[in-house]
Amino acid sequence: MTTHPNGILVGVDGSTDSEAAIRWATRQAILHEQPVVLLHAIPPVVVTWPVAYLEASYLDSQEAAAAEVLANAQKLVQSASGDAAPPTVKTEVVHAGAPSAMVGASRGAYMTVCGTRGLGAIGRALLGSTSGGLLHHGHGPIAVVHADDTVDDTAPVLVGVDGSPASEDATALAFDEASRRGVDLVALHAWSDVVYPALGMDWQGYEEEGREVLAQRLAGWQERYPDVRVQRRVVCDQPARWLVDLSDQAQLVVLGSHGRGGFAGLVLGSVASRVAQSAKAPTIVARPR
Template identity: 35%
Template sequence: MSGLVTVGVDGSEQSLDAVAWAAREAEYRDAGLRVVNAVSDPPAVAWDPVLARAATDRLREDAEQLLADAEARARSVAPEIDVSGVVLPGDPLTVLEEQSRSSQLVVVGSKGLGGFKSLLLGSTAIGLAAHGRCPVLVVREPTEPSGPILLGVDGSPAGAAAVRFAMEAAAARGARVVALHAWTNWNAPMPPPHDPDEPYSNPPGSLAAAEERLLTEALAGIRERYPDVKVEHRTVHGPTRPALIEASRSARLTVVGSRGRGGFGGLLLGSVSQAVLHHASSPVAVVRG
């Protein structure tokens, strides 16, 4: 797997938690870790060049110290990994989106220094999950270290990338996978009729059976590549968002695709992935198809 693991830092406690998580990810993946801090021009540049230069120098000094602290945190978690740090000009979302083009994973905290306490998720995390060019992992609440990897499965071609990500994560951690597929009578496609001459001739329970087959088929090929990973199939008759959010309470990591089979083609992030990002009780990985 090529590319670095990239983590964005801003000095907040959430971003340092993200550094620790990213360091472990780099260790699992036998990859280097790049710590990135984005620095925008200070407001003083618009009205006083002297103050602007002094403010810029101070921002640069603070950023270098922030990187040193973050690199020390990463090495305390995973001493053997290669850690580098860089300060880049620009706003965090733009900088990290650009970094995602050459990364195998980008990790961020749920909220940074600029976040309002009443918000559940920061704008950088939301924007990066929608626009990142690689999987994006948002570190939220303290995780359950012995819990499973929770995988949201919808059977869409785009969701296959999330399945691979979850299986790789479970194999690296020695964890099991809970593959959850939730469906309702409104979002499940009707199976072919039992009798072609009678379009409503399916016996009772055929829709549920079709959804269980969907889950099995979505996992069939990938399970052969990870024979040591235990996978629990969990089919839930009910809305997807509350089912995943509830199941995340006991998970160490929740993995979802960026959009599912019910999404509109023009949307970058689906309603399920957005809801899980905002409300899950574990870190969340959003994987683009």
């Protein structure tokens, strides 16, 4: 990826997940030498009767709230920078629903970062409307950060590799992230999507084929990033389960937007969706631009 004037885009709303996203986006901006763009969306006013002064008063209060949220977000960027020089910060307020605002803004972003859930969210089980909208319709790399994610800077980057074009984009991104962080890359390939492979299947044959696929997909990238040490994992079932299980040993999970089982028009695969909502580390889904 090349430097883009719109930098690392992050949605802010004052929620705990949003604050976690800002902290992670700040570290990402420092790593990639990018500015941070803080975007706050003010939803449109809907009234059932023509009372103009009420609408104006509501808008004034929303603008004031937006200014406070963005001011706090800027302070968070400064504190999250630690000993490093803080990145340049840009702020933007848009009058639109958060999902559509973030999807539209992602067109010009180097990377887009969001919390799993926003204000009013309950639990961790499901993606919020903004994170879900970005994962289905966003442009370029989309990072999803959980409020309770703990990042070990010495832990490896984990990438899912299945041989699909989307997986190739994820592999390129994962090597770059591992190189910038100075950590290992764990490349996971699942040679079967079923929970229990049928009796009589040639387990050894499929596993060897999986290792060959993994070797082929990694070869060129290992030459380009000789500083990255790669750990290869070949498993026989459910890539989503393995990625989620291994995510607690990684500082970042990277995967494609849909894999070998996806149809041409599929916008988000089941693996990407499940991992993004359940992984125990920040997750980047490499979506096409």
